[in-house]
Each structure stands twice: as C-alpha cells, then as structure tokens.
Amino acid sequence: MSARVRIAVVGTGYWGVNHVRAFSRLAAAELVAICDPDPAALARAAQLAPAATQIASFDELLADRRVEAVVLATPAVAHAAQACAALAAGKHVFVEKPMALTPADARAVASAAASSGKTLMVGHLMLYHPGYIRLRELVRGGEIGEVYYLYALRVNLGRLRKDENALWSFAPHDLSMILDLVGALPVSVAARGESYLQPGIEDVVFLNLAFPDRKMAQVQLSWLDPRKERRLTVVGSRKMVELDDVHPTEKLRIYDKGYDRPPAFTQYAEYLTVRHGDIHIPRLEAGEPLDLECRHFLECCATGQPPRTGVQAGADVVEVLDLAQKSLTAGGAPMTLQRA
C-alpha cells in the first residue's frame, strides 16, 4: 500500500464529480484515474482533476496496476457486478448506494469482499453527517429514553430519474439511518407508491416498517412536492429529536418533551402529565458529510479497519428495499422478512 491511497472514480456523472472533487482535495489520496464511457462526463470531471488519467472502459481501469481503490458512482444497476469485479482485481471498493438491486447480488458482493480481504464500503452518506452522529450518540447513550417510533421525510420538486424510482433513489439514505438507530431489521415492510409523472416509475412512495419490539418507522419519499425537506424525527420515552438537513444552521433539535409518569398518583386522569421542557440546539462538529465519508474510506483502506458502513449495512438496506419493492408491486400489501 502506498503512503497515499491511489484512487479512481468510476462514473463521473451528477454525483461522481462530487467524489472527484472531494478525493482530489484530500492529502491521503492520489486521484490517479477517472473512468466513464461518456466523453462529456469525463471531460467535465477532468476539469476538477487534470492530472488524473481519463479512461473510458471499466475493464481497462481494473487492469491499471496503479489503482489501489475504486469509487463506483455508476448507475445502481452496475454496482454489484462492478464491485465484485474490482474486488477480484485486488482493489478496495467504495460503492455508492444502493450496494445492489437484489439480496442475491448483495450476498455476492459480501462473499467477494470476504474472500478478497479488501475494504468494501457503501456510500451511506447520512451516517457521516455530524448531526446524525450526534443523534446516534443521544439514542445509544440512552438520553432520549426508549425509542418509540421514527419518521423521515425526503421530498422535493427534484431531478427525475429514468433508471430507478423514488424508493431506490431516496430511501437508502433514510433506511441506513433507521436500521442503524434501531439496530435490527424490520419484521414487516409495506410500501405504497404512484407514478404520476413517468409510467412505471414511482415518483411518490410511502414506506412503513414494523420492528420486533413495537418500534415503528415511516418514510415519505417524493420528487413531486412543493418544499424540499430532509428530516428525520425520533420520538423516545424521555426526549424527541429532529435532524433537519435542510436547515442552514440548526440541523439538530433536542426537545425535552414528553409525558411524565409520576411515581404515585391519586386520580386516574392525572396519571400522565405532559412535559413541555427546553429545546436544545447543540453545536455540531464541523465537516461536510461527503468529505468525512471519503476520509473514512481512505483510513479504512490504509489501516484495514472495518468501515462504519460496510457490506452488512449495505446488504441490510438492500433487503428492506427489496421487500418494499415487492410490497409496492403488490399494491401496498405488507411483506414479512423471511429469515434464512
């Protein structure tokens, strides 16, 4: 392993150029190549990384012995096969979300990663968000009490995708946070959606998850909404927390609100008393999620430490997306997770 991780970005479209920008700024990386079959996409990325070799073919890139690690920012349909091929070629892999499009493909990536001994990290960006990291500490440290339920909103009037629906495009962000916070897979998943704009591609999806210990989660996803919202609310027995990624300065709000249960009570109606406590807006660690995510990948490549968003996290999200898609296709019927 060289002192700087020699990296290549594959897929330099809308999102891949952000990886090009991020890795070309990091001292721990040397961006040696960029790869895309589309000459216009490659030319745009080359403006950000003029020293990187421009390669049109993925196979040619894999044969480049300088490249130690690849970032796959290609369309989701290519992720699993490209991840497996890159691992087999001895490269560390950062694969954008979703890691695969089926649980079987996710298992193939997991086994390729295990036999290669290389790093496989999934681009679950929100898990590197300083606001999320603080929220996770509050949940794990018990400050909000028992988690009762969670709900997320990821809506806007946005870029329409032709290759995937709003579920596969947006939900990996919310599911990665929800599964990480709950620490378990749901027992049942239901999703309803409609294709108002493009036939056969759901642009609005309502997703519902039930977990084993009565926890519930709901996610609303849409490209057809008047407001841009990126919110996750966690309601606990002691406190409630809201992560609002659209807010410029107050990304996390901790509400000391809930119902208190007095140790002894005299009348039935006085059993529970509502508590309107303070609202705390903590100061968060500085840092852009993408920059923190890219740094973490380089550190994992250099040290061999397991990534915070590794292959299991990627496979869990794919498992839930797959159930949600089956439910969507069945008009919203709940799907139960079958344990192997």
Ligand SMILES: NC(=O)c1ccc[n+]([C@@H]2O[C@H](COP(=O)([O-])OP(=O)(O)OC[C@H]3O[C@@H](n4cnc5c(N)ncnc54)[C@H](O)[C@@H]3O)[C@@H](O)[C@H]2O)c1
């Ligand atoms: N983490 C985030 O917040 C975030 C945001 C947007 C997109 N993404 C993810 O990034 C990925 C790419 O999304 P996008 O919006 O940039 O798509 P895009 O269509 O704009 O770009 C994809 C690029 O990949 C190239 N490509 C296609 N096949 C290729 C191949 N075999 N080898 C090399 N390049 C190939 C295309 O020519 C295109 O330039 C998706 O997985 C998406 O989910 C993540």
